[in-house]
Amino acid sequence: MKENYLLQRALESNNENKIEHAFETIYNKYSGLLLYISLTIVKRREIAEEIVNDTFLKFFNNIRKIDYTKNIKYWLVRTARNASFDYLKLKNNQVELANDIIMSTCDDRKNIDYHDFVAKFKTFLSEEEVNIVVLRLIYKCTFKEIAQEKNVSVNVISGKYRRSLEKIKKHYKGEWL
Numbered sequence: 001m002k003e004n005y006l007l008q009r010a011l012e013s014n015n016e017n018k019i020e021h022a023f024e025t026i027y028n029k030y031s032g033l034l035l036y037i038s039l040t041i042v043k044r045r046e047i048a049e050e051i052v053n054d055t056f057l058k059f060f061n062n063i064r065k066i067d068y069t070k071n072i073k074y075w076l077v078r079t080a081r082n083a084s085f086d087y088l089k090l091k092n093n094q095v096e097l098a099n100d101i102i103m104s105t106c107d108d109r110k111n112i113d114y115h116d117f118v119a120k121f122k123t124f125l126s127e128e129e130v131n132i133v134v135l136r137l138i139y140k141c142t143f144k145e146i147a148q149e150k151n152v153s154v155n156v157i158s159g160k161y162r163r164s165l166e167k168i169k170k171h172y173k174g175e176w177l
Helices: 002-013 016-042 045-061 072-108 114-122 127-138 143-150 154-171
Strands: none
Touching (some): 002 016, 016 045, 016 072, 114 127, 143 154
């Protein structure tokens, strides 16, 4: 409850330095706990770290809207836990979607090769998004391998992959390939 008081006083003062200090104090105190909770759910450190960062970003962006009469720790834990479970749901849906798209393309239209398959995606995905999807789904590369190839973080690649699959899902919603 000390954090609640610290943050409430900082917000009342409307001093950005005090608000940032209160936020950093809360981050330092709870980031390890949130990482542990998320890691036990998603089982992948880079994803858990992304979830923790997203949780604190959400906290910071809503810092003036959160009810501080309640426990900040509870809010953070609940938010990270829910985001971890949401990730698992999204991941399961994406894997099913990706498998469905590939299988329906390959099984239903045996004449279509991967070049035709990729050409379809190029109509609504950027070149980079297509490249990530192809490396991941067709060549079975890990996010780490793709990240190393592109010289970016694993979080960047997994985020772009997730958004690309969401675009594919929206594009083909209600349609057969």
